[in-house]
Amino acid sequence: FDELLENSNGVSIFSGTINGFFGRLYKKGKFSEIKKFYKNLKSKFEDRFYLEIQRHNDDNEIGFEKFNLACSLELEIPIIATNEVFYMNKDMHEAHDALICIGNKTYVNDKNRLKFSDQHYFKENLEMLELFADIPEALENNYNFPKRCSFRPLFSKPILPNISSEKGGDASEILRKESLDGLIFKFKKFFNLEESQLENNEKFLQYKDRLDHELDIIIEMKYSSYFLIVSDYIKWAKNSDIPVGPGRGSGAGSLVAWCLSITDVDPIKFNLIFERFLNPDRISMPDFDIDFCEDKRDLVFEYLTKKYKDSVAHIITFGKLKARMVIRDVGRVLGLPYGFVDSISKMIPFDPSRPQSLTQCIAGEPRLQKLINEDTRVKKLTDLSLKLEGLNRNVATHAAGVVIADRKLTEVVPLYKDAAANLLLPSTQFDMYSAENAGLIKFDFLGLKTLTVINNTQKLAQKKDKNFNIENISYEDPKVFELLSSGNTVGLFQVESAGMRDALTHMKPNHIEDIIALVALYRPGPMSNIPTYNDCKHGRQTPDYLHPLLEDILKPTYGVIIYQEQVMQIAQKLSGFTAGQADLLRRAMGKKKRAELEKQKQGFIxxxxxxxxxxxxxxGIFLKIEPFAEYGFNKSHAAAYAIISYQTAYLKTYYPKEFIAASMTMDLSNQNKLSEFYEELKRLDIEVIRPDINECFADFRTDNEKFYYALGGIKAVGYEAISNIVKERLTNGKFKSINDFLNRVSPKDINKLQLEGLVKAGAFDSINSNRQALFNSI
Structure with missing residues (x-):
């Protein structure tokens, strides 16, 4: 309230409804307090404070009106006639009433629930004139009020924290310096060249030209701060031992991103195009989707909260009342039997890939039509559901989206804190699109468990070889490709499904480009091109390059157009398109907009x-590339994910026990996955120490030749409880008997069900081999 009084310039205040702040005070009989507030507001807002007069026939409204009219005379505060609008037409009242019950989890026939009259619709001028004919000054103020307003919300320019004030110098200068420093560092690390050798190095000059080109576009589009912010939290995460993915989406096509450590994909090596990510001919915000280790993602949020205090929030999402859900919800608040409503909702098809509206569902289901015609309860249920379908039902938080502003977020958007959810950050009350219109920039923080597996495997591997680092592995290792070609890919990222294994055995990959191609091809549509790729790769078929000029572009993929980047390169090579124009062509082909496509076709020819x-x-060439472009995959994304696939394959090739132990620990609660890994251990002839309370640990471990099965992986045994039990064993020695075990273990850590689970798994066999007797004695 004090903040409201302090910031009164340019603001008008209405006193509110019977259910508002002053209305609630009135119901409690706090009349003198209300008058004090009114005097306070009048002194600050002068003639910009109005007492609202409303006539909806809601409870206590008449008394509140009389009180406000008396205050208006006594305190000389203007009155204004208003109508609280919840819906457009009067016939929506019953549906709105049902919606209130859905939100408050009550029933329509509950007498003690929140209830509104049927007057909360959008009234026409004549209705308002008739309703408030006895107090014309209230109507006059209503009529004149819009003339006092001169504000309209405009789309805001992107709001980003000011990096320049933090580091000294202009954000663009900082970006140029850090990018060049990063490029020099990469050349030292990957090409073994010292700084003194770079000036005349042809390769370095090629990279430097590309870097300058990208920087010119980024700076011109005023996105320098964006790149620096992303780079800052990624570098912090990497320095804090938080695994970060090599890249995701089109952002991996940026050399600046590679130099700033945002991605680990060299775009020139993999022939990736920057304009696929950021196109000067198509103004849109850059969007880096960053994969983080699932377990440590919250630490990144903590870092952002400290660095940009009060300026970071999650993005809200709204669950909608969809066809099935609205039937269930409305049926519940109407008090209809659960089984009856359930049988009706099951007549509505549930297919998230092809969602249907309730009207479409009714039109396609004769049984439902028959019920509507014959049963008045069903008629009422569907009538109300049709009016409510598509409205917001509940609030949730965007899985990965976070916004960062240059000032307190409360100055930009309203915030929401869900008391039930254990979230570090608040959420914006605006959804993703409205938040963007308000000028807020979305940063994506995605959790990827494979990064945790790689990190944990690396830690286990370093016990054998302390110098091992996943960043320094060779991506041309024949043994790794041998493993991939064998199809024994259980646990490997993106390539472990039965279909992928089959594709790998036929393809016989022998370089990283094959893995990139497979990641891109293994989807409905382009999948049919896998045999052509394989036949051309193994010399059973001659590649078709469409035109001699296109051989360089299509040679790496044996004449098959797999990537969106190839479509862009074809347009550049054949038709002289700029990279920006080529990106517009790619979009037109992908979106299948005929008018735009025809325009692009003419330009291409x-x-x-x-x-x-x-x-x-x-x-003819245009016609041939068009179907490919429709299914074309983003090579930047495929390359980044192929790198993760290769890393997991490398770890499984050289550190199989460590890799499987880390993978199984990540899937502790997934019994099907654990069984699959157990079969893989048997295939690899790895000796598994069966669950043993005196030998094994809470997680899966490997030690020289032994592989210890996790006690935490036993059904009904909790990970935390078993961790405490193992801690006791390591501190005070092995358990000598079942009585010794029960005396030493805290009752909080073991209950009857957990003990039975351990006995049935044979965890006590080394103490007492008679499982049945042990089980019966529990």
Whole structure:
């Protein structure tokens, strides 16, 4: 309230409804307190404070009106006639009433629930004139009030923290310096070149040209701060032993991102295009999706909260009342029997990939139509559901989205804190699209458990070889490709499904480009091109390069157009498109917008003719690349994920026990997955120490030749409880008998069900081999 009084300039205040702040005080009989507040507001807002007069026939409204009219005369505060609008038409009242019950988890026939009259619809002028005919000054103030307003919300420019004030110097200068420093560091690390050798090095100059080109676009589009913010929290995470993915999405196509350690993918090595990520011809915010280790992602949020105090929040999402859900919810508040409502909702098809509206569901289901015609309860249920379908039902938090602003977020958007959810950050009350319109920039923090597996495997591997680092592995190791070609890929990222194994055995990959291609091809649509790729790779078929000029572009994929980047390169090579224009062509092909596609086609053919290619030949090439472009995959994303796939394959090749131990620990509660890994251990001839209370640990471990099964992986045994039991064993020695075990273990850590689980798994066999007797004695 004090903040409201301090910031009164340019603001008008209405006193509110019977259910508002002053209305609630009125119901409690706090009349003198209300008058004090009114005097306070009048002194600050002068003639910009109005007492609202409303006539909805709600409880206590008439008494509150009389009180406000008396205060208006006594304190000389203007009155204004208003109508609280919850819905457009009067016939929506019953549906709104049901919605209130859904929100408050009550029933329509509950007498003690929150209830509104049927007057909360959008009234026309004549209705308002008639309703408030006895107090014309209230109507006059209503009529004049809009003339006092001169504000309209505008789309805001992107709001980002000011990096320049933090580091000294302009954000663009800082970006140029840090990018060049990063490039020099990469050349030292990956190309073994010292700084003194770089000036005349052809490769370095090629990279430097690309870097300058990208920086010019980023700076011109005013996104320097964005890159620096992302780079800052990624570097912090890497320095804090928080695994970060090599990249995700089109951001991996940026050399600046590679130099700033945002990604670990060299875009020039993999022939990736920056304009696929940031196109000067198509103004849109850059969007880095960053994968973090699932277990430590919250630490990154903590860092951001400290660095950008009060300026960081999650993004809210709203659950909608969809066809099935609205039937269930409305049926419940109407008091209809659960089984009856359930049988109706099951008539509505549930297919998230092809959602249908309730109207479509009714039109396609004769049984439901029959019930609507014959049963008045069903008629009422569907009528109300049709009016409520699509409205917001509940609030949740965007799985990965976070916004960061240059000032307190409360100055930009309203915030929401869910008391029930254990979240470090508040949420914006605006959804993703409205938050962007308000100028807030979304940063994505995704959790990827494979990064945790890689990190944990590396720690286990370092017990054998303390110098081992996953960042320094070779991506041309024949043994790794041998493993991939065998199809024994249980636990490997992106390539462990039965279909992928089959594809790998036929493809016989022998370089990283094959893995990138497979990640991109193994999807509905382009999947049909896998045999062509394989046949051309193994010399059973001659690749079709469409035109001699395109051989360089299509040679790495044996004539098959797999990537969106290839479509862009074809447009650049044949038709002289800029990278930005080529990206617009790619989008037009992917979106299948006929008018835009026709316009792009004409430009493509005209450009090709200028380059000496026949009109018919150019049109033919366009027709051939069009279907590929529709299914084309983003190579930047495929390359980043292929790197993770290769890393997991490398670890399984050289550190199989460590890799499987880390993988199984990540899937402790997934019995099906544990069984799959157990079969893999048997195939690899790895000796597994069966669950033993005196030998094994809470998680899966490996020690020289032995592989210890996790006690935490036994059904009904909790990980935390068993961790405490293992801690007791390590501190005070092995358990000598079942009585010794029970005397030493805290009752909080073991109950009857857990003890039975351990006995049935044979964890006590080394103490007492008679499981049945032990089980019966519990």
């Amino acid at each position: 005209a450009g090709a003719v200028k380059n000496g290619i026949g009109k018919d030949v150019a049109a």
